[in-house]
Amino acid sequence: MKSVIKGGDAFAFVEIELEKDEAVIAESDAMSSMAADLDVQARLNGGFFAAILRRFLVGETLFVNYFSNNTVGTKRLTLVQATPGSVRCLELKRETFYLQPGAFLACTEGVTVGVKFAGFVSWIAREGLFKTVVSGTGKVWYGAYGALLERDLDGETIVDTSHLVAYSPGISLKLQLAGGIFSSFFGGEGLVTRVTGKGKIVIQTRSLSGLVSWLNPKLP
Amino acid sequence: MEYKVQVTRLADGHAEAQVQTAFAQLFRLDTDKAAKALSRLPLVIKEKLTAEQAAKYRDRLQAIGLVAEIHPMLVVAPVPSAPPPPPHEVQSATAPGLQLEPIAAPIAKEAVPEVASRPAMRSPGMAFKIEGRPDFAFLTVTIPANETLKVEASAMATMDSHMTMTTKMRGGLGRLLTGESIFVNEFTAQEAPGDIGIAPAAPGDLAHVYLNGDVIYLQNAAFVACAGDVNLETKWQGLVKGFFSGESLFLIRASGQGDLWFNSYGGIIELDLDGDYVVDTGNIVAFTEGLEYRMSKVGGYKSLFFSGEGLVCRFSGKGKVWIQTRAVEAFASWAHQFRPAKGKG
Amino acid sequence: MQIEFMHQPGNTAARIALRPGETLTAEAGAMIAMSGHLGVSTSTHKKGKGGLLKAAKRLFAGESFFLNHFSAEREAGEVWLGSALAGDMMQYELDRQTLIVESGAFVACAHQVDIDVGWQGFKNLLSGESLFWLKLSGQGPVILNAFGSIYPIEVDGEYIVDTGHIVAFNETLDFSLTKAGKSWVSSMLGGEGLVCKFRGRGTVWCQSHNPKSFGKSFGSSLKPRRA
Numbered sequence: 001m002k003s004v005i006k007g008g009d010a011f012a013f014v015e016i017e018l019e020k021d022e023a024v025i026a027e028s029d030a031m032s033s034m035a036a037d038l039d040v041q042a043r044l045n046g047g048f049f050a051a052i053l054r055r056f057l058v059g060e061t062l063f064v065n066y067f068s069n070n071t072v073g074t075k076r077l078t079l080v081q082a083t084p085g086s087v088r089c090l091e092l093k094r095e096t097f098y099l100q101p102g103a104f105l106a107c108t109e110g111v112t113v114g115v116k117f118a119g120f121v122s123w124i125a126r127e128g129l130f131k132t133v134v135s136g137t138g139k140v141w142y143g144a145y146g147a148l149l150e151r152d153l154d155g156e157t158i159v160d161t162s163h164l165v166a167y168s169p170g171i172s173l174k175l176q177l178a179g180g181i182f183s184s185f186f187g188g189e190g191l192v193t194r195v196t197g198k199g200k201i202v203i204q205t206r207s208l209s210g211l212v213s214w215l216n217p218k219l220p
Numbered sequence: 221m222e223y224k225v226q227v228t229r230l231a232d233g234h235a236e237a238q239v240q241t242a243f244a245q246l247f248r249l250d251t252d253k254a255a256k257a258l259s260r261l262p263l264v265i266k267e268k269l270t271a272e273q274a275a276k277y278r279d280r281l282q283a284i285g286l287v288a289e290i291h292p293m294l295v296v297a298p299v300p301s302a303p304p305p306p307p308h309e310v311q312s313a314t315a316p317g318l319q320l321e322p323i324a325a326p327i328a329k330e331a332v333p334e335v336a337s338r339p340a341m342r343s344p345g346m347a348f349k350i351e352g353r354p355d356f357a358f359l360t361v362t363i364p365a366n367e368t369l370k371v372e373a374s375a376m377a378t379m380d381s382h383m384t385m386t387t388k389m390r391g392g393l394g395r396l397l398t399g400e401s402i403f404v405n406e407f408t409a410q411e412a413p414g415d416i417g418i419a420p421a422a423p424g425d426l427a428h429v430y431l432n433g434d435v436i437y438l439q440n441a442a443f444v445a446c447a448g449d450v451n452l453e454t455k456w457q458g459l460v461k462g463f464f465s466g467e468s469l470f471l472i473r474a475s476g477q478g479d480l481w482f483n484s485y486g487g488i489i490e491l492d493l494d495g496d497y498v499v500d501t502g503n504i505v506a507f508t509e510g511l512e513y514r515m516s517k518v519g520g521y522k523s524l525f526f527s528g529e530g531l532v533c534r535f536s537g538k539g540k541v542w543i544q545t546r547a548v549e550a551f552a553s554w555a556h557q558f559r560p561a562k563g564k565g
Numbered sequence: 566m567q568i569e570f571m572h573q574p575g576n577t578a579a580r581i582a583l584r585p586g587e588t589l590t591a592e593a594g595a596m597i598a599m600s601g602h603l604g605v606s607t608s609t610h611k612k613g614k615g616g617l618l619k620a621a622k623r624l625f626a627g628e629s630f631f632l633n634h635f636s637a638e639r640e641a642g643e644v645w646l647g648s649a650l651a652g653d654m655m656q657y658e659l660d661r662q663t664l665i666v667e668s669g670a671f672v673a674c675a676h677q678v679d680i681d682v683g684w685q686g687f688k689n690l691l692s693g694e695s696l697f698w699l700k701l702s703g704q705g706p707v708i709l710n711a712f713g714s715i716y717p718i719e720v721d722g723e724y725i726v727d728t729g730h731i732v733a734f735n736e737t738l739d740f741s742l743t744k745a746g747k748s749w750v751s752s753m754l755g756g757e758g759l760v761c762k763f764r765g766r767g768t769v770w771c772q773s774h775n776p777k778s779f780g781k782s783f784g785s786s787l788k789p790r791r792a
Binding site (some may be wrong): 271275294354355389423424425446486487489491495496497498499500518534536542544546547549550553554555556557559560561562 | 569571575576577578583594596597598599600601602603605645647648649650651776777780782783785787788789790791
């Protein structure tokens with residue numbers, strides 16, 4: 001399987017070439033174009049209960065699409081997320097990674113997609129009460145609105161709410177006020193997340209909630 | 221037009237060591253130098269290329285696992301009828317001492333990338349980098365110990381945990397009327413230098429200018445951050461100019477000495493003006509003091525009503541204008557169909 | 566006329582350098598900036614040709630009723646064009662063939678290119694695509710815009726493109742609405758719904774993103790509209 005992410009940070013999309021008998025699993029409505037003879041099946045991801053959990057806890061769709069190549073040739077498939085922004089590919093080798101709700105786009109067979117309680121801190125920080133857990137061996141594609149920046153963390157840093165997209169299991173989140181009471185309220189920063197531990201964090205440089213609060217005053 | 225090629229990051233699924241080796245071979249560098257060069261992304265590989273040459277460079281870089289971008293190098297003189305004066309004259313005539321900081325490292329003479337100088341180190345201001353350009357630009361500034369950075373409210377995305385924040389009022393009623401926040405946040409690096417990551421709300425680009433006693437006018441929503449010594453004032457444009465230019469009922473006048481960062485909706489195009497140039501009012505981001513501007517129509521009266529351009533801003537004189545490739549009004553009217561109906565939630 | 570693009574694919578702008586005597590025809594509202602001395606006129610049609618009927622048809626196709634004409638009369642000049650939404654632009658050189666263009670994708674063309682409106686049948690009602698498409702023919706450069714990156718697919722046989730992702734295609738291609746994969750149930754459950762199946766030989770240009778999906782992803786959080 002060959003895959004390449006095109007379109008830069010602005011409008012990233014994933015082009016995958018499936019060889020004979022290869023398959024890829026993608027979020028509902030992620031396909032934008034494909035060879036006409038690829039097979040597509042809607043499946044409940046990870047069985048009925050897992051799919052229900054994913055639907056209601058992290059807002060992913062109930063069904064995922066299973067694209068498989070049952071021909072003899074190489075077939076192309078193009079996947080995309082709903083919003084503009086960056087997409088990254090994660091190569092898991094018997095590892096686990098946490099994704100924010102809505103960030104998951106697609107994966108290869110061999111990757112398990114589950115749901116985990118993220119804690120009330122994550123919820124208050126507008127990052128979701130639950131998080132998507134990807135584990136196993138294979139490729140995972142995830143993305144978000146805005147460009148994605150990876151930071152290696154060893155210690156602590158502060159991240160504004162709704163900017164954290166993904167993090168490794170060694171990371172923990174705590175809440176705090178951005179400044180004093182007055183500043184936190186009028187400065188527009190409010191609560192921020194204190195991120196501590198050792199591992200990788202991925203932040204998005206824009207957020208849909210930021211887009212909304214930018215656009216709203218300009219609407220008639 | 222000339223282009224530059226810039227490496228932004230490692231392509232997904234490539235091992236760093238392999239890419240470094242390939243990069244070293246490609247440019248006949250030793251591996252240490254290559255590794256060092258690649259540790260300072262984004263990195264300008266070559267400037268002043270034709271479109272074809274630039275594409276060739278990009279393809280070669282992509283083949284070894286690097287993500288490369290081609291950016292036009294803009295010096296757009298608006299087709300002057302007289303031959304353009306030498307560049308230093310233009311600068312001194314418009315804004316004495318104005319220093320425009322390129323985002324990336326300077327020109328490499330040969331195909332060997334320049335690794336020694338880091339743009340932020342050469343500037344007299346604070347060290348900074350901009351990632352995610354040009355569509356979702358993200359600014360990281362290193363604030364020296366006990367110095368302060370003024371930042372647009374709500375724009376802080378990440379920061380070191382020893383940074384302190386205070387909120388100040390500024391700009392007065394004008395800002396309130398135009399829907400902008402009337403507060404700015406001041407971030408101070410207590411005792412030790414610290415990094416702050418800034419994400420403006422609008423999807424778009426960031427530009428940096430080091431003010432050295434000169435003046436730049438910003439469209440009201442364009443302010444992102446500035447050093448503590450830069451003065452910001454809100455200027456009423458006058459009813460006619462203000463009313464017809466949509467967003468810019470008020471302009472921000474930035475003066476003094478120090479770094480200034482501003483942002484756009486869409487990409488930024490920097491135009492060196494010398495003569496008569498027309499810019500749609502919704503696409504102005506910033507301009508240097510000394511340029512004259514007035515509202516006018518394009519074409520005849522039929523065009524005024526039906527061209528979709530309405531009134532435009534006509535600049536004259538010498539100076540710089542930063543324009544954005546998209547206008548907010550068009551996005552707002554497109555988004556209308558997705559808004560919830562009143563009363564239904 | 567020389568055309569260059571900047572800031573591809575995110576928020577692309579086109580810079581068109583006009584030689585003396587050249588005229589560019591652009592969609593109303595597309596101009597970002599231009600040389601001060603260019604002549605601008607607005608009409609419902611191509612200068613000197615066509616008329617109200619064509620303009621009315623264009624309106625149905627979701628395009629503006631009016632076109633702007635930028636002309637460099639005695640002196641060379643330049644025009645910068647943008648589009649309403651973020652996204653890529655492409656240039657296509659027409660050489661006496663016809664390009665079918667999704668309504669809304671048209672930005673500008675050389676003055677001698679003919680703009681007409683074509684009917685693609687009722688299938689478009691179901692697909693949520695526009696009922697009418699623009700037919701660009703003649704000779705000269707055409708500038709199109711899209712939401713997202715533009716990528717071409719060379720079709721030789723059959724190829725599937727999801728609705729909402731088509732920018733333009735050669736007249737030698739035809740498409741029908743169908744399901745993704747073998748089963749209708751699967752296509753509906755999997756959220757793909759109806760897709761377009763292209764047949765024949767030619768190029769279809771796709772946009773990477775679907776503007777409706779993006780609109781729905783944040784639209785419900787916007788402040789409510791009146792009525």
